Amino acid sequence: MFIKQLSVFLQNEPGRLQNVTEILKDGGIDIRALNVSEGKEFGILRCLLDDTYKAKFLLEENGYLCKLSDVLAIEPEDKIGSVNEVLKALSDGGINLNYIYSTIRPLHEEKPLLVISTSDQDKALEVLQNLEIPLVSSKEKI
């Protein structure tokens, strides 16, 4: 029930992120969600793509350091309190959140997609399954 996320190392210099999006555009790859964590001198781009493996291949060919990892992607209802419900369930389960971001546009009508990485992904999966909020898996075409 996990989904593959691509992480890319970025130098903190003007245009570095754009260089990545350029490579993805030229490869005809659609970015479904993206997030940049920044340090002082560098950053990590994390993204969900419609063709993660092709993107990894293209970026590595251009010298980028890449990594694939499993993240959780859930589709809470678009209503007040739904995100809180997810986060509360995780914190009640003693699970630390590493990072969270959401998609550029919803996968299904009216339902934003939340991408979550935690200190214990297996336990987080169990907690979220109990909430009966739809989870998106790698099998689903995002």
Add this chain to the structure above:
Amino acid sequence: MIWSLNETLPREDIEEIQLKRLKHAVRNAYKNVPYYRDQFKKLGIKPKDIQTLDDVRLLPMTTKEDFRLNYPYGLFARDAKDIVRYHASSGTTGNPVIVGYSRKDLENWKEDIARIVTMAGVTKRDTAHISFGYGLFTGALGLHQGLEKVGAGVVPMSSGNSQKQIKMMKDMGATVLIGTPSYALRLGEVAQEMGLDPREDLKLRVGCFGGEGSTEAMRNKLNEVFGMFATENYGLSELGGPGVSGECTQLTGMHINEDHFLCEVVDPVTLEPLPPGEVGELVITPLTKDVLPVMRYRTKDLTSLHYEPCACGRTTARMSKVSGRTDDMMIISGVNVFPSQIEEVLFSTEGIGTNYLIKIKTENHIDKIEIDVEVVDNAYLESVDALERLHKELQTKMHTTLGIRPKINLVENKSIERSEGKAKRILDLREK
């Protein structure tokens, strides 16, 4: 195995040979090189004044600049009829240094290389892949002839086209790799990019590296990447190329071919001799050259000399790994910094690539040093914290080692320019 009995003589016998040959070299320079005759006159000395090995200090010193001023043949003691080969050093600016060899000079050169590759463990059963560039550069042909003398099968690959190099090494089952250590590491990367495991898919057993300085950490990396025994050897194009010294399998320093080269270590500022074991500038007088009887060549390389016999059975003096060049030394805010120190830190840190670039800048009249290093381990992409920790670890280690605080830039993998010969590591952007 030891190639020559001259490598195992008692010290008195070595010194006896050296003195006899030094007198001969001095006479050759005085008689056949007008430049040296003038220098001797200026110093008020005659060849007969050289009566002991210590008298070498009476002789004039020679620098690379003297080669340039006497370009192309001014330091030659023989003319075209006796010369059978020329080589030249890569002059980055102005004229290159031209060196010439008589037939006897070439024989001595082969002999020196045969000793050095034998010391490193090479035998006639080996296949040696030479990745030095052929041509005017002394490295490739120098090693080539010495390896043939030993009986190894030589693959004269030359430099460049790294993928083809890997294919040849693989297909020919090369057991020995010859080249610069930085290019060897590059070849390791290329092999991995080609989906090969250099340890399994290549048969490399011994590396004989030279042409540029290297560090212990670099050796460890080479051993790890190729599963080989990496050794280093030393020489200078001004003195005819590789063949001055090389490491035996004990790795106790580089054994000097003392019957062909008289080595001194001096204080680079006062030029006074330093006792054995102390680090200073290496000064070499070749003892058997027909064409270029250079007097006391200032190498600008920093090393120390060690005279205790080695466990390998050789009695020849050893020079320690060159720890820097007197002119590579960077003075950053009044602190002496050598690129080799920086290398040592980078090579001993996990997750960092083998390429780096040192940039020196002036900001508000203060020298600033920045070091670009490549992140190569994708485990660091787990979190920005992991990258920050790596960054901090490097900053701390650099500060401890150098005494100054360089700014470390973690840069994208493969974003630092690769070279196929001597690596360019320093970019001095200071206002002159």
